[in-house]
Amino acid sequence: MGVITIENDHLQCGGTLLLPLESVLAVTSSSLLSFTLDNLIPSLVVTPHEDTPTGKEVQKYLLPGLPSHLDASRSQITVVNSSTAGAQRGRQVYDKLLQPLLQTLDITHEYILTSSASTISEFAASLSVRESGLPHTVILLSGDTSIHELVNSLTPISSTQSIILMLIPTGSGNALMTSLSRGSITSALFALLHGKPSPLNPFYVAFPGDSKEVIPPTTDDPNGKTVALETPDSLSGARKIFALVVASWGIHAALVGDSDSPEYRKLGNDRFKKAAEENLARNVAWHGPVRYSSVLSGVEEIVEGPHSYLLMTSISSLEEGFKIAPTAEPLSGKLEMVQMPFLKGEEIMRVLMLAYQNGKHIHEEEVLYKEVEEVRVTVLEEEEKMRRWCVDGRIIIVPNGATVSIHKGVENIRGWNVEIVV
Numbered sequence: 191m192g193v194i195t196i197e198n199d200h201l202q203c204g205g206t207l208l209l210p211l212e213s214v215l216a217v218t219s220s221s222l223l224s225f226t227l228d229n230l231i232p233s234l235v236v237t238p239h240e241d242t243p244t245g246k247e248v249q250k251y252l253l254p255g256l257p258s259h260l261d262a263s264r265s266q267i268t269v270v271n272s273s274t275a276g277a278q279r280g281r282q283v284y285d286k287l288l289q290p291l292l293q294t295l296d297i298t299h300e301y302i303l304t305s306s307a308s309t310i311s312e313f314a315a316s317l318s319v320r321e322s323g324l325p326h327t328v329i330l331l332s333g334d335t336s337i338h339e340l341v342n343s344l345t346p347i348s349s350t351q352s353i354i355l356m357l358i359p360t361g362s363g364n365a366l367m368t369s370l371s372r373g374s375i376t377s378a379l380f381a382l383l384h385g386k387p388s389p390l391n392p393f394y395v396a397f398p399g400d401s402k403e404v405i406p407p408t409t410d411d412p413n414g415k416t417v418a419l420e421t422p423d424s425l426s427g428a429r430k431i432f433a434l435v436v437a438s439w440g441i442h443a444a445l446v447g448d449s450d451s452p453e454y455r456k457l458g459n460d461r462f463k464k465a466a467e468e469n470l471a472r473n474v475a476w477h478g479p480v481r482y483s484s485v486l487s488g489v490e491e492i493v494e495g496p497h498s499y500l501l502m503t504s505i506s507s508l509e510e511g512f513k514i515a516p517t518a519e520p521l522s523g524k525l526e527m528v529q530m531p532f533l534k535g536e537e538i539m540r541v542l543m544l545a546y547q548n549g550k551h552i553h554e555e556e557v558l559y560k561e562v563e564e565v566r567v568t569v570l571e572e573e574e575k576m577r578r579w580c581v582d583g584r585i586i587i588v589p590n591g592a593t594v595s596i597h598k599g600v601e602n603i604r605g606w607n608v609e610i611v612v
Contacts, residue, residue, distance in 0.1 A: 194222075194239070196247040204241050215291070215376070216253040216383050217243055223253075223291065225376060231282045232376050234290040253295075253383055259354045259611060260297050260382070265327040266320065267299040270310060270340075272332035275361045280331035283360055283375055288331070291379070299329075310336055314343035317353065325352040329382065333361010334435050338582040341392060341432050345422050347605035354387045356611045365435045369505035369520045370612050387609035391523035391599035392432040393504050395581055398592045399427050404578075404585040406450040414450070419586055422604060432603060435582045436508065437596050438501040439567060440476045441538060443580035444469045450585065470535030476500075478570040482527055483563040493558065498538055499530040502565055502596045506549075516549025517561070521610070523599030527565055529558040565596040 192204035194217060201209045203222060215223040215234075222239055225232040243252055258264045269288065271280040281303070292299055302313060317326055330336050337357055344353075358378045359367040372378045397419060407414040419429045436442070445465040448454060454461035475496035483490050503526055506518040515526040530541065533556060544551035552559040569588055571577050579586045579594060588594055601607065 192241045193244040194241045194248055195244050201248075201251070203237070203239055207237065207239075212376075214251055215380055217248065217251045218253050218295075221294070223294065225287060228286065231279060231286055233286040234294070236290075236294055250384070256295065256297065257383070257386070259325075259327045259356075259387060260295070262298045264324060265354070266324050267297060267327045267329070268302060268313075269299050269329045269331065270302045270313060270336070271304065272310070272330070272336045272360070273304045275332040275336060280360045283331055283358065287375070287379065288329070288358065304336075310339045311343035314340045315345050318345050318347050318351070325354060327354045327356070329356045329358065331358045331360050333359065333364055334366050335361065335583050337366065338432075338434055338584070341390070341434065341603060341608060342421065344604055344606050344608075350602075350605055350607055352607045352609070354609050354611060355390065356382050358382075363509055365505060365508050366520070368510055369507045369518070372612060373510060381612055385611045387611050388521050389523075389601050390434070390603075390608045390610050391504070391521055391601060392434050392603070392608075393437070393502070393523075393525050393599045394430050394432045394597050395437045395579070396595045396597070397429040397431065397579075397586055397588060398594075399429060400589055401429055401592070402587045404447065404450070404587065416587065431581050431584070431586070432600075433502075433504075433581050435505060436501060436503045436580065437582075438499075438580045439569070439578075439594070440497050440499045440501075441469055441474075442499060442501055443578050443585070444474075444575070446580045446583060447575070447578045447585045470539055473534050474576070475532035476569075476571065476576060478568045480529060481566045482560060483565075485524075485561040485563055493529060493531075496532040497529060498533045499528065499542075500567065501528045502526065502562070503528075504599055512545050513549035514545050514551075515559075516552060521612070523601070525562050525565075525596070525598040527558070527560050527562045528552070530556050563598055566593055567596075568593045 194203050199211050201214050209224050213224045222237040224235045226235055271284055357367050358375055364373055367373050372381050401419040402416050403419045405415045421429045423430055449461040449465040454465055457464055477496050480493045481490055503515050505520045506513050506515050508514050518526045541551050541554050551557055569577050569592055577588050
């Protein structure tokens with residue numbers, strides 16, 4: 191028998207095998223779990239060993255037993271693969287990496303491949319009637335949209351239940367996991383094995399009862415449609431949506447909304463760039479007072495407008511390198527607000543490009559950047575397109591004169607304790 195050590199950023203086993211540390215997932219009592227890249231898709235490699243781990247550096251990779259969220263005797267484990275997320279790599283990631291990993295560790299689980307736009311919401315709604323008495327562990331192969339759908343489809347319950355989420359990022363943006371420094375598939379899998387659950391603490395947006403939601407085009411409905419906004423707690427009047435990434439009004443909501451139209455979708459991923467260019471060229475202002483309660487001052491303040499940009503978020507980066515809220519602390523429950531008054535398109539672009547320089551835009555005179563308890567916005571716009579809000583990619587249209595309120599993070603979601611492994 192030999193030893194397992196770490197030297198020069200490599201894991202050395204028995205004096206013969208060398209593995210780059212970035213490829214190592216875990217060291218168990220009988221095998222080394224690592225991965226190789228095959229056309230950018232990681233594949234599991236299982237290497238048996240009879241060696242003894244030695245040194246403090248190796249401790250990070252040791253897996254002496256399964257964490258409770260992966261122990262089928264202590265948790266109901268489900269893998270949900272969003273078939274339409276990002277470049278649709280989820281099935282390959284499951285087949286080549288996740289499923290072999292779970293099988294090697296003898297982790298039994300249910301596998302769900304989404305087959306319609308309602309698969310995730312139907313699954314989430316079913317969780318409250320599963321009667322094993324065990325907490326739920328849900329491993330999502332998806333982007334930010336799917337975890338948003340799952341959280342917002344949890345039905346109200348009278349006695350508290352627990353759900354632990356793990357997001358393996360296969361979407362196009364992956365803002366949540368990027369902000370948690372788990373933006374790659376393999377770093378997220380490392381967290382699944384070695385990380386611990388933390389409260390999700392999503393913030394929430396309260397819309398008036400007569401708001402509408404824009405349903406994006408699909409294969410079955412190429413034109414999309416607009417429907418009444420419904421949430422599981424709609425009977426209480428306000429329509430409450432929990433947000434994990436962003437709530438916005440103004441230029442950000444406009445370009446997200448426009449990019450989902452049939453004519454833009456023909457452009458593929460270039461649709462976002464095209465939508466941004468056209469909205470910036472319009473030099474449009476959004477009207478309505480923004481009232482906010484600053485954490486620092488403790489008093490309500492008001493910005494009358496007009497506005498170009500208003501965005502609330504609990505995470506730092508909307509995409510890799512784009513630090514829209516550089517002081518944000520994901521999962522802390524804190525809420526950040528970024529606001530800009532009416533500016534011409536080229537000036538908005540200049541300011542936003544500074545976000546790629548480690549969030550330097552927040553020091554610009556034109557930017558109001560605050561940690562807030564609550565934000566209340568009264569929308570004063572005749573044109574429907576100017577009344578669009580974006581919440582984690584969903585587009586909501588509010589009536590003229592309506593007030594939308596955004597609130598800092600909460601631990602309990604309709605009776606559910608929701609955590610995420612990081």
